[in-house]
Amino acid sequence: IAGITQAPTSQILAAGRRMTLRCTQDMRHNAMYWYRQDLGLGLRLIHYSNTAGTTGKGEVPDGYSVSRANTDDFPLTLASAVPSQTSVYFCASSDSFQRTGNYGYTFGSGTRLTVV
Amino acid sequence: GEDVEQSLFLSVREGDSSVINCTYTDSSSTYLYWYKQEPGAGLQLLTYIFSNMDMKQDQRLTVLLNKKDKHLSLRIADTQTGDSAIYFCAERVGRNTGGFKTIFGAGTRLFVKA
Numbered sequence: 001i002a003g004i005t006q007a008p009t010s011q012i013l014a015a016g017r018r019m020t021l022r023c024t025q026d027m028r029h030n031a032m033y034w035y036r037q038d039l040g041l042g043l044r045l046i047h048y049s050n051t052a053g054t055t056g057k058g059e060v061p062d063g064y065s066v067s068r069a070n071t072d073d074f075p076l077t078l079a080s081a082v083p084s085q086t087s088v089y090f091c092a093s094s095d096s097f098q099r100t101g102n103y104g105y106t107f108g109s110g111t112r113l114t115v116v
Numbered sequence: 117g118e119d120v121e122q123s124l125f126l127s128v129r130e131g132d133s134s135v136i137n138c139t140y141t142d143s144s145s146t147y148l149y150w151y152k153q154e155p156g157a158g159l160q161l162l163t164y165i166f167s168n169m170d171m172k173q174d175q176r177l178t179v180l181l182n183k184k185d186k187h188l189s190l191r192i193a194d195t196q197t198g199d200s201a202i203y204f205c206a207e208r209v210g211r212n213t214g215g216f217k218t219i220f221g222a223g224t225r226l227f228v229k230a
Contacts, residue, residue: 102149
């Protein structure tokens with residue numbers, strides 16, 4: 001089934017540890033995104049990538065880094081986790097080359113991260 | 117500025133119609149979207165409307181767009197318990213640095229009472 005796979009589905013992480021959240025898509029979408037979802041704050045964009053080899057900062061990039069070595073993968077790394085990074089993280093992708101015509105996003109199922 | 121606002125909660129009885137409202141500020145938006153998020157899942161694109169349209173109907177869903185007032189609504193006819201979810205309004209706008217981005221509202225939690 002075409003879509004986005006995120007791993008792990010949930011994780012409890014000690015503060016100060018490094019963690020990489022994985023995201024893989026099989027739709028050949030050019031653009032990919034990382035959001036965090038917190039109660040009362042909705043979705044906030046962390047980083048994005050318009051095409052393989054390029055990345056950009058979203059609203060809340062501090063403490064996070066991304067890479068886009070190829071079209072399919074867009075990992076998100078927390079270099080030194082802090083409790084305020086406790087959240088649900090969603091990866092998404094979209095086809096901005098007008099093949100689908102509405103530029104809507106496809107989302108993964110999310111990673112629930114707790115930093116203690 | 118760019119902002120998408122929607123009320124946080126809506127409660128309806130099963131069988132009634134639900135109307136979820138959204139206002140946005142960027143008049144240059146090209147597409148407007150409604151996404152649905154069920155518990156424990158990611159967002160799923162429910163429907164969308166192009167900015168030159170006033171209305172779009174898709175089975176039980178009706179989207180109304182008032183560009184003058186920058187108001188978007190989603191009507192769900194014959195609301196079922198399975199429609200209980202969070203509904204996100206979103207708009208696609210141009211970036212200052214070129215290209216486009218999507219702005220999401222905070223989501224409206226729909227409760228359907230049996």
